[in-house]
Structures are given as structure tokens and as C-alpha cells.
Amino acid sequence: MKKVKTSAKGRVCRYRNCHNILSIYNHEEYCHVHQLMALSGNINKPSSLKKAVIKKQKK
Ligand SMILES: [Zn+2]
Known part of the structure; x- marks a missing residue:
């Protein structure tokens, strides 16, 4: 019996509002449509990430 690598069942595309x-x-985070967008860098990144970069703690 061949072992085929599969991901967990019932995962949902991580793209905002995509269900x-x-x-x-599919071992990717996005559905095939948004995977292409993610690869081309044309995907909305979570704004919280940006904030974390901008907010630098002053010592
Ligand atoms: Zn999607």
C-alpha cells in the first residue's frame, strides 16, 4: 500500500472571505485561485503583520 501524503480534511482557504x-x-494555504494570487504577490497580507513591523519598541 502506497502512502500518499495528504493534509487534514476540511481545511479552508486562508484568503479573506474565501471559504x-x-x-x-492540496498542501497549500490557499485554494487554487488564491494560490496563484499569493505566488504573484497579489494577495492581501494581514494588516496585523505590517503593524507589528512598524511598531518598534523604543528602549
Ligand atoms: Zn481561496
Whole structure:
């Protein structure tokens, strides 16, 4: 029996407002549509990440 690497069932695309269920054979974070967008850098990144970079603690 061949072992096929699969991901957890019922994962949802991480793109905002996208509720596409990812295939267990899709190991990416996004559905195929948004995966292309993510690869081309055309995806909205969480604003919290940006804030974390800008907010530097002064010592
Ligand atoms: Zn998606």
C-alpha cells in the first residue's frame, strides 16, 4: 500500500472571505485561485503583520 501524503480534511482557504474547502491533496494555504494570487504577490497580507513591523519598541 502506497502512502500518499495528504493534509487534514476540511481545511479552508486562508484568503479573506474565501471559504473554499481545500483538497486533502492540496498542501497549500490557499485554494487554487488564491494560490496563484499569493505566488504573484497579489494577495492581501494581514494588516496585523505590517503593524507589528512598524511598531518598534523604543528602549
Ligand atoms: Zn481561496
